[in-house]
Amino acid sequence: MTTQNATQFFDLHTSGIGYINRVRLVEPKKGEPFWACSIAALRGDTNNVEYTYFDVRVSGTEAARLIARCQQAVDAGSKMLISFKIGDIYPDVFTYSSGDRKGETGVSLKGRLLLIRWIKKDGEMIYQMPKADDANGAPADAAGSPGANAA
Template sequence: MTTSSNAQTTAKRYFDLHTCGIGYLNRIREVRPKKGEPFLACSINAFTGPVTEPAYRYFDVRVSGAKAQDLVRSCKADVDAGRPVLIEFRIGDLWVSPYIATQGRNEGLPVAALKARLLAASLVGQSVLAGIEHYNLTTYGIGYLNRIRSLSSNEGDSLLTCTIASLNGPIDEPEYKYFNSTVLGDDVQGLVRSCSEAVNAKQSVLVSFRMSDMQATPYLRTKGDRVGELDASISSNLVHIGMIKIDGESIYPAKPLLEEATGEPIASQSTADDAHSDTPVLAESV
């Protein structure tokens, strides 16, 4: 009885923000900070878009999952030798870091890096690649809907955009990760528009979502106490909404997307030490 009570006390529940995709493994290294414990890090050049003409999104990640650490270390010799190593990956705790480039073609210019924890990874063989026509870089999560706007593109088309404040981390003290999203698809646009009145009235509009692609954009703040400070935003495409709650009332009931994919709720329970680290990457994510 005591053991059970202690386990319930020490267990924590989390809001997950996970991104899945395929990409090349690079820059495997042991980082030894001046403060804190050493850790394994690497970068991932992720694909997004059609196989014939993909775009690349670069992630600098800390390798957290135990099995992911074993795999990354086993690939170091190949990566150091310049041999391509392709992995399927799942990352979490995404954040963006703006800085001024000190070398390369962007020297002296503001740039932004996407950073995260690598939770799980597996090697991708040529047989898997042969069956892919489009590379998906997909993000799943739950968060609050804000700033719904209709805009006109340079081509004169109408665009529906919104901001999602995604919840990430412990349920009792989550962080917010902000995505400036273009809403794609008639069904998703209809759901977002149906929330406009509630958002404008400052009501709480909670949604589970799936986003495709993402990229970081640096900028200088032009107002507020931090005017002139370098910052960065993350843009994405909102392609699915699985649940809507307005002020706690279910408006559009459905299983959250991550629960549909894994059978576990987005706010999953785990110990603080091994939070989600060894869950296999989903085949459906690519």
């Protein structure tokens, strides 16, 4: 009788809408380069919006392609609003090294950007994920090239 030792884990996903900023390609000394960005997620009353900031590593293949295509627009000052799914968020404590808050302790929320459902550039829809095959939000044709018109 054979038993399989399947890896088990718990998923923690956060979904929302927010503006992307600081799009960058991180090239570590060891390991493969990866895309990263910050997201100013909207929350609260639509008449008095508040923001929660996330610093994310882009993990999803399609999300990485889309973020890379948005870099130029973000750098040019366009407002890039996305519907997103972030996984495995955690707090990262740090000490400010410069500025008005030098020496003070700060907290950054980190995570992995897994999925982008849609992108709006300056209010205009430029990408929309294809209809989902399942309830998890996976694209119906992950091998296809949805969003060829993104950014």
